[in-house]
Amino acid sequence: MRALQIRGLTKVYDNGMQALKGIDLDVEEGEFCALLGPNGAGKTTTIGILTSLVNKTAGSVQIFGHDIDRDLTLAKSCLGLVPQEINLNLFEKVFNIVVTQGGYYGIPHHLAMERAEKYLTQLQLWDRRDEVARSLSGGMKRRLMIARALVHEPRLLILDEPTAGVDIEIRRSMWSFLRQINAEGTTIILTTHYLEEAENLCRHVAIIDEGTIIENDRMSRVLRKLSVETLVLNLDRDLQEPPRLPGYEIRMVDSSTIEVDVQSNRGINELFADLTRQDLRVVSMRNKANRLEELFLNIVDNKPAASRGAS
Amino acid sequence: MTENRGRVRQNITALWTLVTKEYIRIVRIWIQTLVPPAITMSLYFVIFGNLIGRRIGEMDGFGYMQFIAPGLIMMSVITNAYGNVVSSFFGAKFARHIEEMLVSPMPASLILLGHVAGGVIRGLLVGLLVTLIALFFTDLRPEHPFVTISVVFLTAVVFALAGLINAIFARKFDDISIIPTFVLTPLTYLGGVFYSISLLPDFWQRVSLANPVLYMVNAFRYGILGVSDIPIDYAYLIIGVFIVSLYSFALLLLKRGVGIRE
Ligand SMILES: Nc1ncnc2c1ncn2[C@@H]1O[C@H](COP(=O)(O)OP(=O)(O)O)[C@@H](O)[C@H]1O
Ligand SMILES: [Mg+2]
Secondary structure, X not given: OEEEEEEEEEEEOOOOOEEEEEEEEEEEOOOEEEXXXXXXXXXXXXXXXXXXXOOOOEEEEEEOOEXXXXXXXXXXXXXXXXXXXXXXXXXXXXXXHHHHHHHHOOOOHHHHHHHHHHHHHHOOOHHHOOOEHHHOOHHHHHXXXXXXXXXXXXXXXXXXXXXXXXXXXXXXXXXXHHHHHHHOOOEEEEEEOOHHHHHHHOOEEEEEEOOEEEEEEEHHHHHXXXXXXXXXXXXXXXXXXXXOOOOOEEXXXXXXXXXEEEEHHHOOHHHHHHHHHOOOOEEEEEEEOOHHHHHHHHHHHOOOHHHOOXX | OHHHHHHHHHHHHHHHHHHHHHHHHHHHOXXXXXXXXXXXXXXXXXXXXXXHHHHHOEEOOEEHHHHHHHHHHHHXXXXXXXXXXXXXXXXXXXXXXXXXXXXXXXXXXXXXXXXXXXXXXXXXXXXXXXXXXXXXXXXXXXXXXXXXXXXXXXXXXXXXXXXXXHHHHOOOOOHHHHHHHHHHHHHHHHHHHOOOHXXXXXXXXXXXXXXXXXXXXXXXXXXXXXXXXXXXXXXXXXXXXXXXXXXXXXXXXXXXXXXXXX
16 A cells, blocks of 8 residues: 655745645655755655645645545544644643644544553653643654654654754654654654664655655665766767676767766776776766765755755 | 544544633633633723713613623623634644644634634633623623523624634734724724613714624623614624624635645
8 A cells, every 4th residue: 555645746835936846756655764855845845735734736645545635534634743843832731732632633532641641651751741841842842743643643654854953862762763663554754854864764765856856766775876976988989889898887978978887886997997998098087966966965964955056 | 424423523522622622721821811801891890880870870771880781791702702712723823733733634614613612612701700790780680581692602603703714814913903902892892882872973873883793782782681772683683694704704714724824
């Protein structure tokens, strides 16, 4: 079963800002998927549309087969959201916040109370159950929002930068908690700025930039792509077809220019030796910018998209 | 079939949750919700009813205190039904915990009903409190109990709905005091709370008839004292029209996500 299917999702905000430019995304049931991208890429907008907090401009969304235009109630019952911004009633008690959310989902009171106890305990907030949310630290508020999102035991949990600004120890305990509920069957989608976090938790990664999904693959494959460098070589004579070099991906740019993908750990001496053996000499060489890699560097540096040079 | 029954049960739970939450909020911050109207209305009774009222003499055949008591009760019901929904809904919007409801499967109509119920509860609680205070100053025995109860209840619904619409459009805290100050208060003060419109010149009598609050106050006064400046049927008709149109408008706004969804 597919937990999430997004087709042609587009969002233009009232001010004319086109935040999503027709994205497609699939997430299978049981996945732990990272939605990775620099600030302003459109992650929160996407999540907002899935959770009915933002109206879409065009496109379709199905959550466990329920279309949000036709079957919104069922779609919503399958979803739990931990938003990027704190949206707690700060004057309400921790326990009541979770139980009340359960009530909105139609969970009977006694069951909502049981689950509130269960999740507040697992998230180490049970001792604080009678305190108002205002008195909690930032990390505790995040965990409270996780407990709140779980009270109706959703099949798909979406977390929008849940560990932003949370110290490393708490981050690690949140990771192990998320891994545990994923192992118990909850599909998870998580956005993050921390590459380490995505690598650590997620088997699948979708990379979004400027409202477009530019990569959507298994984590391991994306990491492998990341370690590939593309070299552009000018050769001393014209070729009819790309030289046949086993182990390299080669494309012709023009008759005397080729592009070669090289694993970074492999070194280029070997490539030159192979070319020499075919009687090809390299006149000049440059490194082609790797968009994915550049993006990752930017994500890691946490630079907004606008400050990047054109690639 | 069973799925439908499950849905209905879920909706009842959701509505009950919201109404309980609203009720607890009113009682928890009673110093802000219940005490101020009690104090203001006591002052009205002492100053207008007692001190000044004695000089005024009779109005429509009743002592002035007795005449204004129903009007003051209605005035506090109107202000508090409206004020409760405005501050609760706008507060939830401002702190964004309105999102707790928006992400849940509860339909817009229940979000509407729950908040309106909160406003009605506060309006009626305050109305009851003010009635008890009034009893210290004057005698009130409803002539037409059904009219009394139904008019006060329906009026609370009207203004709770109006408060919700105000809160939906409000973007900043100023926006939730503009309508009460510039629309609600004048309409109430000029709505026959303090006088019978028969005291006014012809022209102003006719102008007053355009004020919906006049009908509600008079219908309520009719329920208690048995006198009214206007026909009671009109009052029910006007209240009914307001409820239907405000409800439809508020529901449309909520469904569209005006002010709460991007
Ligand atoms: N309410 C809004 N009105 C106008 N533009 C918005 C609004 N919210 C977000 N945007 C714009 O949409 C783009 C995507 O934002 P967002 O989805 O928040 O990105 P991310 O979560 O990936 O950082 C950004 O350029 C942002 O400025
Ligand atoms: Mg974001």
